Amino acid sequence: MTTPADPLAPGAGTPATAVLLDLDGTITDSAGAITHSISESLAAFGYPAQTPAQLLRFVGPPIRDGLQRFAGVTDADLEAVVADYRDRYGARMLDVPVFPGMADLVRDLHAAGVPIALATSKMLTMARPILEYAGLDQYFTVICGATADETRSAKADIVTDALDGLRAAGADVSGAVMVGDRHHDVQGAAANGIPAVLVRWGYAQPGEEAGARAVVADAGELAAVLGAAAPARR
The missing domain is CATH 1.10.150.240 (Putative phosphatase; domain 2)
Structure with a gap:
């Protein structure tokens, strides 16, 4: 999916200035x-x-x-x-593993000063405790999710909320990138004028990568695409 001229190709271009992450299928295997x-x-x-x-x-x-x-x-x-x-x-939402390398990538991005936002269509009241239980909430500048009645749940709206929250926190979103595993993530990013990276370890069906700037197979590839160091093994 990447080309040598692509600013999101591994090792090429400017590192992401901010990263928006989906939850289910991207961070957690839910x-x-x-x-x-x-x-x-x-x-x-x-x-x-x-x-x-x-x-x-x-x-x-x-x-x-x-x-x-x-x-x-x-x-x-x-x-x-x-x-x-x-x-x-x-009753079972906390009993889910984090995908290999993703906890380290979140910590490494934070340590490098890259602002991170959660952008999930899951209800915010569920998403926040899941991140807390995984020990990752402290690394996120903004945590955005759906309202309980889902009047605001479309991924495009959630990405808008995340970008607005990052801006309000003083983050540079000129090079923001959305990372997710479904076509909703790709489309939500496009609606907000930012590129999307689709991760292969999630739940996408064939063809859902259409429109993504890059497709990655593991956290190491994702780090390279984002212009970050590969996650340290801890």
Whole structure:
């Protein structure tokens, strides 16, 4: 996906001045916690079972959108299913691993003075404790997520909020980069006029990399694309 002239090619161009990170599928491997909760909630309300591959579609977009688009949850059932899902997910949301190298990359970016923002479509009230439990919240200048009613949950809006928060904190966002694992991240970045890097270790389906400036296979490649040192092994 990168070319020698690409400013986001490994080892080329100016390092990112700020980094926006998605959460699910980028920092944390949360698919199991999300899909098990979705599966249980759909069963509890009598909706057809989905395959593991189908359930992965729910990881990334706002939960209401996913339930209606992928499971056909009716308007009448929607709020009850969302509440049931959140109860089930809330009980297991902290029991998720951080992807290899990502904790070190976050710490290394912070140590290098690069401002970091979380930009997730997960509810902020869930995203913040997940970062805290992973011991990473202290490295983020801004933590942005969806409102509880998801009136503000589209990735483009969350990226806008993150950029605004970084600016308010005095960060240079002229070279900001969005890092995520789904097409929502790529599109949200494009809507705000910043480049996106898609990570391969997340939950993207083939073709979701379209529009990304670069695609990376591990945290070391991501560090190189961002113009940062490879994560130290600790």
